[in-house]
Amino acid sequence: MHTIAILALDQVIPFDLSTPIEVFTRTRLPDGRPGYQIRVCAERPEIDAGAFTLRTPWGLDGLSGADTIIVPGTATPSAPLTSSVCNALRAAAESGTRIASICSGAFPLAATGLLDGLRATTHWAAAELLAATHPDVDVDPGVLYVDSGQILTSAGAAAGLDMCLHMIRHDYGSAVAADAARLSVMPLEREGGQAQFIVHDHPPTPQGSTLEPLLTWLQDNLGRDLTLADLAARAGFSTRTLIRRFSEQTGTTPLQWLHRARIRQAQHLLETTHHSVERIAAQVGFGSPTAFRDRFKRTTGVSPHTYRRTFS
Secondary structure (H helix, E strand, O other), X not given: OEEEEEEOOOOEOHHHXXXXXXXHHOOEOOOOOEOEEEEEEOOXXXXXXXXXXXXXXXXXXXXXXXXXXXXXXXXXXXXXXXXXXXXXXXXXXXXXXXXXXXXXXXXXXXXXXXXXXXXXXXXXHHHHHHHHHOOOOEEOOOOOEEEOOOXXXXXXXXXXXXXXXXXXXXXXXXXXXXXXXXXOOOOOOOOOOHHHHOOOOOOOOOOOXXXXXXXXXXXXXXXOOOOHHHHHHXXXXXXXXXXXXXXXXXXXXXXXXXXXXXXXXXXXXXXXXXXXXXXXXXXXXXXXXXXXXXXXXXXXXXXXXHHHHHHO
């Protein structure tokens, strides 16, 4: 039987903690035997879990000998990792144990150095912080989970369930994983990645800047067929000056800013109207529905139809 040790750190997120417990505990092999044995481990007998105090039956010694260790997210992802926890995770990795994190559990895993040089993910809202705090980690905020072989990381909340089902399929095959997915009322594979859930704010409009009049005008005229020369003429700049001002004041190029504004407006229309995709493509200034679909999927990870089905 495959043994899974779940490491509960202080301020552990209860949802992240319970997800692997529920999924793996209910996993059954074709002959009815359980597929996994679960240990909940912690550095101390009692752990602060926010709304309640958690009493764990295993200490850090429970990590030793486990086939898989899962590190759930915590409400304080930047909290320093104790040397005892750090050493226990490193020792487990050296022995070949599979280690996975859920949501902000990527932060303590990164603090051990085990993610250095690897592609990894976490909740999209914490991705920039993870990348800034651990620059040796290749952070991908657009996916539900990353399997790097021995080390796995998942995005927030329900993405932990996606990762657990993925591990079950790796351990016991698709039939056992599909049965676990049905018990969880969850598709074995979800369409798209985490990118579709990222809140894309309106592109920045620096207040009082020389670009503010142009950017305000653009927000009201996204449906127009606009070129770089059109934007420069509207602003009264040469194209070279316009590009330089955009880089200085918004951190991007004029056309990238325009694409971002158009996709954000398209998301709003998909969420709040019943307009066809073709009509929305025209409303936000794309020359063809095909070009719109391609740009939308590159930005959000899913098609406009899938986005509407998810968020409308």
